[in-house]
Amino acid sequence: MDTTTLRVLPCGDTGLLVESAGLDDVLALHAALDADRPAGVVDLVPAARTLLLRFDPARTGAVAVERAVREANPVAVARSEGELVEIPVVYDGPDLADVAHHTGLSERDVIAEHTGCEWTVAFGGFAPGFGYLTGGSPRLEVPRRGESRTRVPTGSVALAGTFSGVYPRASPGGWQLIGRTDLVTWDVDRDPPALLRPGVRVRFVEAAGPEATGFEATEPEATGFEGTEPEAAERGEPGPDRTAGGGS
Amino acid sequence: MTDLDVLAPGPLATVQDLGRPGNAGIGVGASGAADRGSLRLANRLVGNEEDAACVEVTFGGFAARTRTPVTIAVTGAPCPVTVDGRGAAPNSVLRLPAGAEIRLAAPVRGLRSYLAVRGGLVVPAVLGSRSTDLLSGLGPQLLRAGDVLPVGPPPAHFPVVDGAPGRPIAADEVTLRVVTGPRDDWFSSRALHALLTEPYTVTSECDRVGVRLDGPELGRASVGELPSEGMVAGALQVPPSGKPTLFLADHPVTGGYPVIAVLVASDVDAAAQLRPGMRVRFAPVRAPGRPAPAAPARTGPHRSGAPSSGTPSSGRSS
Numbered sequence: 433m434d435t436t437t438l439r440v441l442p443c444g445d446t447g448l449l450v451e452s453a454g455l456d457d458v459l460a461l462h463a464a465l466d467a468d469r470p471a472g473v474v475d476l477v478p479a480a481r482t483l484l485l486r487f488d489p490a491r492t493g494a495v496a497v498e499r500a501v502r503e504a505n506p507v508a509v510a511r512s513e514g515e516l517v518e519i520p521v522v523y524d525g526p527d528l529a530d531v532a533h534h535t536g537l538s539e540r541d542v543i544a545e546h547t548g549c550e551w552t553v554a555f556g557g558f559a560p561g562f563g564y565l566t567g568g569s570p571r572l573e574v575p576r577r578g579e580s581r582t583r584v585p586t587g588s589v590a591l592a593g594t595f596s597g598v599y600p601r602a603s604p605g606g607w608q609l610i611g612r613t614d615l616v617t618w619d620v621d622r623d624p625p626a627l628l629r630p631g632v633r634v635r636f637v638e639a640a641g642p643e644a645t646g647f648e649a650t651e652p653e654a655t656g657f658e659g660t661e662p663e664a665a666e667r668g669e670p671g672p673d674r675t676a677g678g679g680s
Numbered sequence: 681m682t683d684l685d686v687l688a689p690g691p692l693a694t695v696q697d698l699g700r701p702g703n704a705g706i707g708v709g710a711s712g713a714a715d716r717g718s719l720r721l722a723n724r725l726v727g728n729e730e731d732a733a734c735v736e737v738t739f740g741g742f743a744a745r746t747r748t749p750v751t752i753a754v755t756g757a758p759c760p761v762t763v764d765g766r767g768a769a770p771n772s773v774l775r776l777p778a779g780a781e782i783r784l785a786a787p788v789r790g791l792r793s794y795l796a797v798r799g800g801l802v803v804p805a806v807l808g809s810r811s812t813d814l815l816s817g818l819g820p821q822l823l824r825a826g827d828v829l830p831v832g833p834p835p836a837h838f839p840v841v842d843g844a845p846g847r848p849i850a851a852d853e854v855t856l857r858v859v860t861g862p863r864d865d866w867f868s869s870r871a872l873h874a875l876l877t878e879p880y881t882v883t884s885e886c887d888r889v890g891v892r893l894d895g896p897e898l899g900r901a902s903v904g905e906l907p908s909e910g911m912v913a914g915a916l917q918v919p920p921s922g923k924p925t926l927f928l929a930d931h932p933v934t935g936g937y938p939v940i941a942v943l944v945a946s947d948v949d950a951a952a953q954l955r956p957g958m959r960v961r962f963a964p965v966r967a968p969g970r971p972a973p974a975a976p977a978r979t980g981p982h983r984s985g986a987p988s989s990g991t992p993s994s995g996r997s998s
Contacts, residue, residue, distance in 0.1 A: 441862035442967035444942030447912050449862040477704040477910030479934050484910025486701070489945065494969035556707035557908060557934035560816045563707075600707075601817075620806050620818065626706035 433457045435502045443484060448494060450483045450501055455554055455566060458483050459630075460506035470500035478555040478630070480564075514552065514631040519598065521547075521589050522641030525609035527577065531591060534574045534608075542610065543638055545569040546589075551596055551634040556626070561600035561618025563628030568596055580606035587613045589636070596636075598628065613639075682748045682831040684797060686823050687781065690741020693823040694888075695801055696794075696929075698731040700809035700818075704910065704933045711813035714888055714929045714952035715792050717847060718756035722796035725753035725773050725844060727837040732800030733810040735823065737793045739955075740786035744795075746776050750831065751798035751839065755846055757790030757953055772843035790849040790953035791886075798839075799832040814888050815930040847949065853879070853959040856947045858916065859967045863906070863938035867918070871898040875916070875940060879959040880924070888930040890917075891954055897922030898940060908934040914943030914951065916962075926960075928952055 438461075439451040452458050462478040465485070469476075472492025477484035487497050523543045532539045546568070553563035576592045581604065584590075588599040590607035599605060600618035617627045628634065686693075696719060699712020713719035713736055720730040735742065740759045754761050754770045761768045762783045768774050770793075776782060784793055803810050803820045812819040823829075864872060880895035898918050910933065911917065916924040917937045924940065928951065943951060944965060954960065 442859050442942075442970065443862050443910075443912055443939070444859050444914055444945060445965075445968050446945040447942070449909065475701050475704055475710070477933060479909045480907035482907075482909040484704075484912070486912060489968075494967070498969065556705050557910075558707060558932075560708045560818060561706060624706070625807070630705045 433460060433506050435461070435504055435506065438501065440498050440501060442494065443486075445494070446489050447484060447486045448497055448501070450485065451481060452483070453481075455480055456508065457506065459509045459554060461501070461504060462630075463509050464504040464506045465501070468504075470497055473497060473500075477557075479557060480555075509631070514633045516550075516633045516635065517627060519589070519613050519615050519634055519636050520639035521611040521613050521636050522639050523589075523611040524641055525589065525611045527590075527608035528610045530577075531572070531574050531608050531610055535571055537571065542572065545572050546591075546596070546610065547636045547638055551636070553628045553630050553632045553634065555630055556628075558597075559600055559603055559618075560620075561626040561628065562597055563617075563626070563630070563632070565596040565628070565634055566594065568594070570594065572596070574608050576606045577608060580604055584609065585612065587615070587617075589613055600626075682750060682797075682799060684750070684801075684829040684831060685745045685747065686825055686827040686829060687743040687745055688741060688825050689823040689827075690737055690739060690743075690784070692738035693742050694736050694738075694812040694814070695733050695803055695820045695823070695829070696736040696811045697733040697809055699811050699929065700807045700813075703807055707933055708807060708816060708818065709813060709931060709933045710913070711811040711816075711819070711930050712809065713794065713811070715756050715794070715949040717946075717949045718792070718794045719796070721771070721844060721846065722753045722755040722794040723800070725755070725771070725839060725841070726751050726796050726798040727835050727839045728796060728798060728800050729835065732796065732832075732835075733803065734797070734801065735795040735829070737784050737795060739791055740784045740793065742793075742795070743781065743783040744829070746778055746780045746782070748778050749776065751775050752782065753796050754784060754793055755796070756793040757787035757849060758846070759787035759793050760785040769843065771846040773839045773841070789851045791955045792952055797829075797831050799834050802830045802832040811929075813930050815932060849953050850950070850958070853961065854950055854954070855961045855963050856951055857944045857965045858941040858962045859944060860941045860964055861939075861967065862942075864940055866900055866902070866904065866906070866938040867940050868899045868901045871896075871900075871922075872940070874898065875924070875962055876964050879961050882954045882956050882958045882960065884956045886954065886956055888928055890928050890931055891926045891951065893924050893926060893960065895923070898924060900938075906936055906938050908936040911935045911939070912942060914945065914948040915939045916941045916943075926951055926954075 441449040443449045475486040551565035554566040584605035589611040592607040696713040699710040701710040874896035880893040883892045885892040915927045
């Protein structure tokens, strides 16, 4: 990657958004800047095509941060070195048939593709503990659902675009649900709280679900919002756009 | 141990400090006080470290009783403060005896007031912060009547002043400075012109996550798909409706709609004091380290040659 050709965009007066050709470049740049954090940079937020840098204006400035980005030496991130997590999945998701339809595969083939490759957590973002999993089978590329669900149960295993993910808790969501896991992917009392951190490798394993009663799960609602039910679906996110809720 | 008994939370009261930055990789936002300057001031007044945890009171209505003598300060949205029924001054050091009852009435301007207690609130921290993040559901529960707030040991520093001028808080209209971008090129020049010249109105959808604004629709220059990207407090994100949402402390870590402009960091506190019905104008300033203001600013009458300093200019009040 040639860092001199990256597009660096202002994000207010204390942030820069670096746009690169794709996810691999983002992860390489993120790894380089995370390992050798430029002075005053307080947060790095990698996403599918961008890396957001937030900085403390008392300690650095946009010019210095941009220079650090352009002088970084990104090296391709080896995807085979991270910790490996096995996720047992009962493949009885309500969208499994739709995913089969979209991909032209049988439901069994969808499961075989999903379990047959190693995924890697690229970045987080939607909710605490939600990791965007990449590197899976290209045959599983599917659009988001036309309409978001207001409530996706904890542990739902889902697909959207080329990503897969596990909902760490019940929340609204628009991804295609193909299964569910009992594995707890987020626990604030655990250290680290997130099982699926950037760089962690994931292998899905089909689990027997003889009493697969359970998509109508019974966890409590994800609460704590000031507002009302979110409505607009935010493209690319596993859930709807939770922006401003009700009045306060 | 010093404790504070919550008698009434008002419409919404949470514990806040300066948040938990640096956790975006696991999907956790920074959160923290919506009006950080007011939280810092409250802490400085009582001799705390600036990042000690306080109560963020939304639109007054908060009441608490002391168990031991405590020193407190109330900052942010100016609200009538009473101690055992007698008026007390905001932005000042208040020494309360044991058993005193402090009440914050609805603010005359602004939305969020901060109650600092000398020693800070020492509720359990999550990922290094005691802030309640209402979007991700992290941190302490919303405060309720009957809650007991533990207060930490007094810090080494004593209060050095009896009072301090708070930042002026606007009543009707406020102008907030923005740097256009990062996705201003996704919008028509007419949209940028409208954003930088027309007033927007704060709707009732207004919480710690963000403020939905009503006003001229901001049309796209082209139809496209934006992969989700990192968001910041102060971002003006434009969903397909064309009506911008101004993100505050509990904004999502990433978002999939383009951001047309971002408030300068020092104006985010003023945005956290917006209340429904107020008017907001946006004035462009040059991006730091950039040779010239972003192109669309040239069409707006509010173009300013250089970033200004100080507090945002407020309208008729303050």
